[in-house]
Amino acid sequence: MALAVVVGAGAGAGSVVFRWCITTFTHLLSGHADYSASPGADNPHLPWLGPYFVLFAPVLGGLLYGPLVNRFAKEARGHGVPEVMLAVAQRGGRISPKVAVVKTLASALCIGSGGSVGREGPIVQIGSALGSTLGRVTKVTEGRLKLLVACGAAGGIAATFNAPLAGVFFAMELILGTFSAEAFGATVLASVTASIIGRATFGDTAFLHLPDFHVDHLTQYGLFAALGIGAAVVGVGFSRFLYLLEDACDWLWRGPEWLRPAIGGLALGLLLLALPQMYGVGYPVLQKATEGGYAVGFLLLLLVGKMLATSLTIGIGGSGGVFAPSLFIGAMLGSAYGIGVHHLLPHSAGAVGAYALVGMGAVFAGAARAPITAVVILFELTGEYSIILPLMLAIVLATAVSRLISPDTIYTLKLRRRGIDLEGPAPGARIGTQHVDAVMEPLPSPLSASTTLADSADLLSLSGHGALPVVDDTGHYVGVVTAQSVAEALAEQPENAPTQVGQLAEAPAQVTADQPLAQAMHALLSAAGTGVPVLDSEQGKPVGWLSHQSALRAVHTAS
Structure with a gap:
């Protein structure tokens, strides 16, 4: 329990450093605290380039983090969570301590230079590496080492998103894959400790600010259910497209791996020039979509653009998470769907923002197949309890439909493509291959x-x-x-x-x-x-x- 508190404090401090690095690199490379809040604006550091600076920002970022990842920690490439799942399932919870440092710098540089990825994957990997390192230094048993890895993941999520409960369930549902009293107690301690540090630094504010929503007509539940089913298809489609584009990048690239993010950054820069809302994580764009600030056609363009931008960022060797992109895609889908049903059923459809919120949770559930985490994290990120029943309905349906469509999640598919089955024998293991x-x-x-x-x-x-x-x-x-x-x-x-x-x-x-x-x-x-x-x-x-x-x-x- 004492070690869980220490890991939580380390994960909380790591999240503070990580977010500071993102803000610093974003400001250095774009001239803005978050360029997606002012899409198409000039870079104050390079006013003579106008909006065309986005062509070069990903290239410069790639030149910095590409050699860093290739030289010191190749596992820092990509979205991070699958590597932690693999470490817990087949490597006894052992993660190299240098991953924490490399992942912090690489992901912050990637996001700051325009990479359209999230920060949850990196902070999970950073916190987990801290937990693994502390466990090995103190020589705890393998079972406790795995638990400390989960504590690091829980603390990272809790501090980064101001979501202590979501951190706990994320760690148990996705990292450990099991629920127990000991695991719950330890991850809660780590999550609470990290949250205290996060709130002291970033304040106790909700991720999104939404008006109160109320379900006034029973027909709305049917509409939310249909959204959940559609979100499952979109979530699975996002997973498949992500790795399809990664395969295409692997097939096209013939040069050294350290140079791949920089050269691929040219393609990402062209996309950012056409659709600057894709720069970085894109929370301001997500917020505006929930407020009904975009037309249906542009919402669908943003949905497709985010799929392409995130997949391209990962495909060229970028470092960042897929959780935030899943939320972004879900918000665009939900907002477009909400506007559509509002036009068809103006007296019973309800607020458009409610569909955006439900779409966020349902697409993540369809992609990651973590329904408890999806429900809890959306509640904590928004502080909006009045939408909890439609949210639960859509998320459960999205999870069930996703399981019917695909045996893998967005996390396990990455491992299976490398020939790794988390439920199968570890490569080289002496037990497991027999019948x-x-x-x-x-x-x-x-x-x-x-x-x-x-x-x-x-x-x-x-x-x-x-x-x-x-x-x-x-x-x-x-x-x-x-x-x-x-x-x-x-x-x-x-x-x-x-x-x-x-x-x-x-x-x-x-x-x-x-x-x-x-x-x-x-x-x-x-x-x-x-x-x-x-x-x-x-x-x-x-x-x-x-x-x-x-x-x-x-x-x-x-x-």
Whole structure:
């Protein structure tokens, strides 16, 4: 817990430095605190260039951060979050400390020179690198090291966006991929500590300032639901287009990697000249869209422009996140949709800004498939609670539709393209590549569902397993009963306790004989007992038993 507080303080301080670097580089290279607030304006440092300075700003930025990333930390390229997910899933939470420094400078230079990316990916990677470094210095266990990495991610999100709850859920839902009391407590401490530092520096203000919204007609829920479905398609489309353009850049580029951001910056500069609203993160443009400041045609142009600008920035080797672009795209989609339905149903459609806000959350949910984070972060970023029900509805639908369309998220797709499956075996790992049927044990004698608790306690105590399969009177598999659940039931008052073991049987996550051991390990590690039954993939009948010991025997099988 003490280390979580220290990591949170470090992430909070890191976010302050990072945002200061962004502001400084933006002012140096554009002459404005945020050029997207004054699109098309001249650079006061170079007035003789007029708006054409945007042709050269990305080139200069690329010349600075390209060699930096290529020489010191190649993992600082791109949007950062997938690298942290990989470190937690397959590298024991180990992240090089130099990533924090390189990512800070590279991402700030990229955004400051016009790169159309967000700051959440960099700050997650920066905070996580700090957590990993502290964990290794203090020699904590691997499990605690992973938790400190998540604490760094939570603190970075919390301080950067003034969103402490969102930081916690982002860390658990996307980085750890699991929820537990210990993880929640540690990430909360880190998030709160970082938020205090962030608020002391940036103030306690909402990310967007929106008027109160109210759902006055039930028909609006149907409109929000349709927006959620459409946002899922847009979110998945953004993910696919991002990597399609990255592939195109890989195919076209034949020079040294350190020079790629500078040469690619010429293409980005041409896009910024045509659509200067794409310069940097673009929060002022997003704010204006939620206020209904653009026509439908221009909103759709901004939507497509952001997809292209973000994909091009990442494709040429830029460094920055995709969360803010997802929000931007969602706001443009929601605003255009809101204006459209307002014209069709002027008396029941409601405020346009409400659709922009819901679109932001739904597109992010469709791209990242993190519904809890999407709901919480949109609430905290705007401070707008009155829209929470439509927001939840649209986000859940966007997540479900996204899962139907694509098996990968915008984060996992980056790793899968490199041949990395977070649920599969790590490259070179001695356990994971085998199939379950090669290492499983014979199936223990199952308990009948009608067995009394006293008899099941005797059988479990004599068994070499802390859990046993349970079958009903017809011999069909029901689930598994653990020694712990039987002991807890026997300790209850007799009139309240179950009488038969079938009442305690629970079905663990399914493990099949033809499944790779790496996937089965997730079910085994999350199981309450010391093992799980192995089912036939066709009939679903238990055919073996997978325990921690049998998984370890795979080491000898591999050698």
